[in-house]
Every structure is written in structure tokens, then in C-alpha cells.
Amino acid sequence: MSYYDYGAGSRNGRWRYILAVFVFIVFLVMGGLLASNYRNVGNLVKVVSLVRTQYLYPVSSTQLMDGAIKGLVNSLSDPYSVYLDPKTFSHLQEQIRGSFGGLGILVGVKEQYLTVVRAYQGTPAAREGIREGDVIARIDDRDAKGIDLDTAINLMRGPVGSKVNLGINRQGVPEQLQFTLTREEISVPTVEGRALEGNSIEHIVISQFTERTADEIKEVLAKVKTEKIKGIILDLRDNPGGELNSAVEVAKNFIxxxxxxxxxxxVGREQVYESEGKTIQLPFVVLINGGSASAAEILAGAVKDTGAGVLVGTKTFGKGIVQTVFRLDGGAGLKLTTARYLTPAKNDIHEKGIQPDILVQSQDDRLHDVQLDKAVEILKEKIAIAG
Known part of the structure; x- marks a missing residue:
């Protein structure tokens, strides 16, 4: 169904029609709840009428409909269930595919502040000098404090060649830094590997789980097999998660x-994802921290429960619920919490997190990666024992 914004001309008759359609939709959605909530339905209709007739500025029917849908979803008090307008939904799909028009930064929310987790080499953000740990205070004319990630991504991504202004707060710099960046086509690898300790240990960083991650991990592991690597460090720190199926496919290489x-x-219907046991036959350590969430915790939880590897770092974020993305008419979408996940031992980690096998706190000065050092130490011991 299409909705139109009618002008002031013959507004009354048309507006009554739109209002009737709106009430009809409410009746369909609310169903059996109407009997006990008829007063609220009446108030809803009255508020819509008052906004259309008394509000200082004109409001389109589309805007009211979007607001009603957002309000319905927001009433769930679930930060992970979100109504996505067409532009935001398009950006989410780009994120899942792993290719988009943007700046080349991975961001997270830390104490209500949008914080740069990583600026990828060769991207606009890296070339202009944006660094890990920078706090994004403004995006164009929008205050970024308290902003949710979906909205932030929506604001920073856009057509290739368009510009965006960022106000950055950097530790040790008294004034706010200003950056003007031009968006480019970004295809950021989600898996990166590098050799350590005389090429005997491979350090593999997985930044998030997209449709491309499973293929990327296979490429890195294929290289590992040809280079006589003796141990692997799988780094899931600050990995916010992503696609469930992607995490499962990656896990099959290790679980x-x-x-x-x-x-x-x-309704209690249970689905299990299993490994066929075709794993890489090398000792491995998994690095985790408070930024390891969702799909990253699926992999970490499987490693912990099966004892396949050793978890090193700090407790994970604790997001043990699953969202399904539904496509709506007009290019919009709905990200809705539809299930929870349990580890192989059927532990529910939501709002609890996963404890590491070996607790290692990171250092604030970041001069030394003590968590990585510990992982290397553990692997060297395991390699020595294996001979």
C-alpha cells in the first residue's frame, strides 16, 4: 500500500480516508488486544488527528506511519530490535555483503560515545589521520553522543564521491579536530593474517562476520598450511558480530x-548447527574482550565448551540473542529479535558474557599488547610439548 501527503486543498475528505486506513491497519496489527485497549486506540487516532490539524508544521502521512512503526518497535525496550528506513536498511545490507560507500572505519559505542575501533589502511579515514581510540563527537551537524550504531553508520555512509564532516575528540588534544572526508567504495577484508615468532605462529584477526568472512578465513588457512605454521592465534577482540551462518562456517574450521x-x-523449537570435524590440526588460542559480541561469542563459546582452544583476555560483551532481518515494502526493513542462542553445553550467555580461560587485562597505554603476548607464550609452550 502506498501513502501520500495531501495538500490543504480538499484535505478533509482525503484525510478521513487516510485516517480510516491507518485505524484499519492498527486493528489488523493489534488484533485481540483491542478489546482491552480501546481507549488507547482512540487516543492514538486522536493524537494523529491533532498532529495533522494543530501542529505548527505540516506533517506527511508517510512520516506519521514511520513514526507509528518506530514507536511500536521501540515499545519492546529491546535495543537490538529496530525499524530501518529504506536508507538505513540499504546500508545494513551493504554491511552484510561487506562492500559499501564509506570512510573505512570500524566504530563501536563506548560509554555513550562513538569510538573508532580501527581505521583500515588505504581508506579515506586512514589517509586523513583518523586513529584507533578517536571519539567521534559530531557527524556533519549531528551530535554523536548517545547515537546508536545503525544511525551512525547511516550518517557516515553514502554515495561514492560525497563528503562528510567529522568532529573528533582525541586524548591529549585539547581542541576538537575537524576532518572532511570524501566517501569511497570500501571493500574491507574481515580476516587478516600475519606471521609471528619467526613465522611459526599465525595471528589471524577477524574484525566482523559478513558474507565474505568464511571464504576469507579459508584463504588465510590455506596459506597457513603451505608455510609450516605450528600454531594459530584467532583474534576476536572488538569483533561486534554479524552473520550467524558466517560465524558457524568459520567455527567449522576449529570446532x-x-x-x-x-x-x-x-515456542521452544530448537535448531542445532554442527561441525563435521574437518578442523585445522594445529593448537590455537582465541583472544576475546568486552567488545567481542554476538556472532563472535558464538565462536568463542564453542571453543570454550569443547576445549578446542584456549580463551585469553577478558569477559565478552554478553549478547546471546539473534536478530532476523525482514524486508518491508518500500525498501524499508525490520531487524527483530527472534531467538536466543546457546553454547554447545547449552549455556545462555546473554547479559552474562563468556569468561576467558586465562584472564589478562589490557593495558591502557596500549604500548604493549599483553594479551597477544600471553597468547604467544601459551602457543610456544604447546608447540614445544608437541615437539
Whole structure:
């Protein structure tokens, strides 16, 4: 169904029609709840009428409909369930595919502040000098404090060649730094590997899980097999998650035959994702921290419960619920919490997190990566024992 914004001309008759359609939709959506909530439905209709007739500025029917849908979803008090307008939904799809028009930075929310987790080499953000740990205070004319990630991504991404202004607060710099960046086509690898300790240990960083991640990990592991690597460090620190299927496919390279994760929905129907046991036959350590969330915790939880590797670092974020993305008419979408996941031992980690096997706090000065150092130490011991 299409909705139109009518002018002041013959507004009354047309507006009554739109209002009737709106009420009809409410009746369909609310169903059996109407009997006990008829007063609220009446108030809703009255508020819509008052906004259309008394509000200082004109408001389109589309704007009211979008607001009603957003309000319905927001009433769930679930930060992970979100109504996505067409532009935001398009950006989410780009993120899942792993290619988009943007700046080349990975961001997270830390104490209500949008914080740069990483600026990828060769991208506009890296070339202009944006660094890990920078706090994004403004995006164009929008205050970024308290902003949610979906909105932030929506603001920073856009057509290739367009510009965006960022106000950056940097530790040790008293004044706010101003950057004007030109968006480019960004295809950021989600998996990067580098050799350590005389090429005996491979340090593999997975920054997020997209449709490309499973293929990228296979490429890195294929290289590992040809270079006589003796141990692997799988780095999931500050990995915010991503696609469930992607995390499962990555896990199959490391988790022995059996369950990787259980998915449990509201009616108790359980789905299990399993590994066939075709794993890389090398000792490995997994690095985790408070920024390891969602799909990253699926992999970490499977490693912990099966004992396949050793978890090093700090407790993970604790997001043990699954969102399904639904396509709506007009290019919009709905990201809705539809299930929870359980680890192979059927532990529910939501709002609890996963504890590491070996607790190692990171240092604030970041001069030394003590967590990585510990992982290397553990692997060297395992390699020595294996001979």
C-alpha cells in the first residue's frame, strides 16, 4: 500500500480516508488486544488527528506511519530490535555483503560515545589521520553522543564521491579536530593474517562476520598450511558480530565434530548447527574482550565448551540473542529479535558474557599488547610439548 501527503486543498475528505486506513491497519496489527485497549486506540487516532490539524508544521502521512512503526518497535525496550528506513536498511545490507560507500572505519559505542575501533589502511579515514581510540563527537551537524550504531553508520555512509564532516575528540588534544572526508567504495577484508615468532605462529584477526568472512578465513588457512605454521592465534577482540551462518562456517574450521551452537525460539523449537570435524590440526588460542559480541561469542563459546582452544583476555560483551532481518515494502526493513542462542553445553550467555580461560587485562597505554603476548607464550609452550 502506498501513502501520500495531501495538500490543504480538499484535505478533509482525503484525510478521513487516510485516517480510516491507518485505524484499519492498527486493528489488523493489534488484533485481540483491542478489546482491552480501546481507549488507547482512540487516543492514538486522536493524537494523529491533532498532529495533522494543530501542529505548527505540516506533517506527511508517510512520516506519521514511520513514526507509528518506530514507536511500536521501540515499545519492546529491546535495543537490538529496530525499524530501518529504506536508507538505513540499504546500508545494513551493504554491511552484510561487506562492500559499501564509506570512510573505512570500524566504530563501536563506548560509554555513550562513538569510538573508532580501527581505521583500515588505504581508506579515506586512514589517509586523513583518523586513529584507533578517536571519539567521534559530531557527524556533519549531528551530535554523536548517545547515537546508536545503525544511525551512525547511516550518517557516515553514502554515495561514492560525497563528503562528510567529522568532529573528533582525541586524548591529549585539547581542541576538537575537524576532518572532511570524501566517501569511497570500501571493500574491507574481515580476516587478516600475519606471521609471528619467526613465522611459526599465525595471528589471524577477524574484525566482523559478513558474507565474505568464511571464504576469507579459508584463504588465510590455506596459506597457513603451505608455510609450516605450528600454531594459530584467532583474534576476536572488538569483533561486534554479524552473520550467524558466517560465524558457524568459520567455527567449522576449529570446532571438533558436534554442536557449534543451538538456536532456541519463543515456542521452544530448537535448531542445532554442527561441525563435521574437518578442523585445522594445529593448537590455537582465541583472544576475546568486552567488545567481542554476538556472532563472535558464538565462536568463542564453542571453543570454550569443547576445549578446542584456549580463551585469553577478558569477559565478552554478553549478547546471546539473534536478530532476523525482514524486508518491508518500500525498501524499508525490520531487524527483530527472534531467538536466543546457546553454547554447545547449552549455556545462555546473554547479559552474562563468556569468561576467558586465562584472564589478562589490557593495558591502557596500549604500548604493549599483553594479551597477544600471553597468547604467544601459551602457543610456544604447546608447540614445544608437541615437539
Amino acid at each position: 571438533p565434530k558436534g554442536p557449534i551452537v543451538y538456536i532456541d525460539n519463543r
